[in-house]
Every structure is written in C-alpha cells, then in structure tokens.
Amino acid sequence: MTMNRFPDNFLWGASTSSHQVEGDNLYNNWWEWEKSGQIEPSGKACDHYHRFKEDFRIAKELGHNTHRLGIEWSRLEKDEGVWDPKEWDHYKEVIDELIRLKIEPIVTLNHFTLPLWLAGKGGWENDDIIRSFSEFAKKAVQELGSRVRYWITINEPLMLAFIAYFQGKWPPFKRDLDSMLYVTNNMLKAHVEAYQKMHEASNTGSGIRAPEVGIAKAVATFHPCSKYSISDRISAFLRANFKDHSFIRSALSGRSRFFPYINEKLPFKRSLDFIGLNYYYREFVHHKNPVLKNPFGWICSGAHHRDAGKRTTVGWEIYPAGLYEVVRSFSRYRLPIIITENGLSTRDDTLRREFIKEHLVYLLRAIKEGAPVRGYLHWSLLDNFEWSEGYDPRFGLVHVDYKSQKRTIRESARYYASIIRSGQIQ
Secondary structure (H helix, E strand, O other): OEEOOOOOOOOEEEOOOOOHHHOOOEEHHHHHOOOOOOOOOOOOOOOOHHHHHHHHHHHHHOOOOOOEEOHHHHHOOOEOEEHHHHHHHHHHEEEEEEEOOOEEEEEEEEOOOOEEHHHHOOOOOOHHHHHHHHHHHHHHHHOOOOOOOOEEEEHHHHHHHHHHOOOOOOOOOOOOOHHHHHHHHHHHHHHHHHHHHHHHHHHOOOOOOOOOEEEEEEEEEEEEEEOOOHHHHHHHHHHHHHHHHHHHHHHHHOOOEEOOOOOEEEEOEEEEEOOEEEEEEEEEEEEOOOOOOOOOEEEOOOOOOOOOOOEEEOOEEEOOOHHHHHHHHHHHHOOEEEEEEOOOOOOOOOHHHHHHHHHHHHHHHOOOOOOOOEEEEEEEOOOOOOHHHOOOOOOOOOOOOOOOOEEEEEEHHHHHHHHHOOOOOO
C-alpha cells in the first residue's frame, strides 16, 4: 500500500439487515408491534427476499467485493426447536449468488428482531435465550459454514439494550436500568456461547470454513458540552467507555463488568476474532440534570456549539473526524476492525458524496497510522425500512421506489465505486 491508497485486499461494500429489506417477516416481535398501528409497517420493504439477485448485480456493478446481510431467525425457527429447511435453502441460494459474483458474504445472526415464540418467553430478559441463540448460531454454521467466513452474532447489543430496556422506545418498551443491564449481560453470554459453538462446529472436518466471529458495535464519538460544566467531561467519558468499550472488554476478558453488581466469570475467554464498528455521528453530552436519573449524562442538541457540523434528516450530526477517533480508540485491542456500517439519511445526494469522501479520508488516515482496518461497508446498499422512523429516511446508495420497487443507482454510489476501483480518494 502506498501512502495514499487503501490496501489492495481491502473489503469494500455495503450492508443490509433482513427485516429492513426482505419484506413480510411475519414471525418476529417487530412485525407484531407494526400491527398495532403505532408505527409505519414494514410490509414488503424492498422485496429483497425475492429481488436479491437484482440487488447483488447492482453491488457487483458498483465494484463491491463484500456484502453484509442478515439471516432472519424468525423465518428459520418459526416455532421453538423446529427448523424450516426451505428457509435454510433460501439463504443458501442468497449466499451462493454472492459467491458466484465474487462478493464475500458477512452474515449477521441477530439484527434487533426476535422470533415471536422467544419474545413471548421474555426475550433477552429470559436466561434461556442464551441457549436458544447459541443453538441458532451453531445451526447457522452447520448449514452455511462451507460458504461463509465472516459472522456477526449480534448487531448493536448495547444500543438495543439502551433504547428498548432503558428508554422504552422499542419492543418490549421497558424503562428500567436493571433490565437494561441484565439484558446486556445476557447478550454478552449469548455471544460468548455462540462463539464457542460456532468454532466447535467448524472443527468437525465437514468442510466448514474456519469462522471469524465478531459483533457489530454501535459507536459514537462523545464530546463534552461547553455550555455547562466540567462534569460534562465525566459524562462524555462514561458514555464512551460504557456504550462503546464495555462489551468489547468483557468479550475479551472473559468477565462481565457492566455494573458493580454484575461481575461474573464467563464460560469462554477472548470471544472475538474481529470488531465490527457502526459509526454515524458525534454527540455532545452534559450533566445539567441529576446524575442518578441518567448516570451516562444527557445529550444536548449541539445547536449552540460553534464547531457543530451539518445534520442528516434524522438529526444526526455529520462529523467525519469521529470515524478516525473511534477507529484509533478500538485499535488498542489489536484485533482486525471492519467498519460494518457508516452512512447518512439524506435526500441531497451531493451531501452523501461529500460524506463518503470525508469519512474515507479519515479512515485512510487511521490506516496509515497503523489501525488494523480490514474493510469498509456503507449503510446501506438500498433505501429501506428504518425501524421506528419508517420509510422516510433515505440511507441507500441505491434509491428504491417502494411502490414500483424500481432501483436507481445514485451518483454518490458511482463516486464510491470510483474509489473502490482505484483504491484512492478522488
């Protein structure tokens, strides 16, 4: 690699998740919430379940050599302990299409949704989910392991725990610190058990590729709010170290340490082969409100910060230097890093082009300084269903007309393709 080029073997691509693009995921807890009428329903989404070949041909045209996708647990195990062979065959066909196009698959096992039967038993608050999830992970390796090298067990575990169990904005709508911590601990245990079973399954001599197993970790860069007091630096530190680093440290140390009263030995140590980072924005943090009400500090709008950048249509600040900051921070663990999500919601494609360029400038800077970054995946390949925000946000390199399902490649996607082809930022 020259000083101004990305590595020759760099992984370039984009990400999707099953519920956000497939359509008609009828058997999970999010679909059940959609039926209540409180949010826009996902419906057919991008109909990627049937149109995956078309979508992957677009990815190939854009020069992508990797693609992150989800396999929907609720399709594969609609009832407890009963696997659906037709759905396994479907995902084999999906992955085989990527391989035919010489696109490396990165498979996510759990991206927020849970099968209805499991949610009905308490979901992540029920200790039995550790066994259920690790069995699902083992089955996935047995079925797909000859095709797949890279696996992500859980997408954004702390984000889900925080939004669904502390803020109460996502299913199951809890507002309880103890629930959040308990769920986080169960996710950690489930990941560790899954990691162990996935590696054991690969040692059976049955043609399974040696798996590389990680998580996709939601990361932000937290800066203290200058409007309030010095205690804001404490809240920024707490957020950065709990929300960003705690899960990684626990997975590598073999102990859970999310709070003073959760400190137990895990059954397996060093359960990460790589670190996936999902980076989108910077947040300014203050402690104007009582610490006991929210020990991690409070997010301010940032409007009064003179150095605040442009904002996306969902209100996130665009701060490209933050990608450099988080990559350098996570380089301390000396594990390969893959940027598993980085993107923005906007209807201004010029802004998307600028976003891609500026973030890749900072990523290349980190790589030149020795950060062990193996790849970059933009979020997302397609416009898609954006959880509680519905279909209004536009994150895709490819525009989707949801009525006709017509795909249109954006110019920003072609700009990204030019970087992929040359290995240089234009």
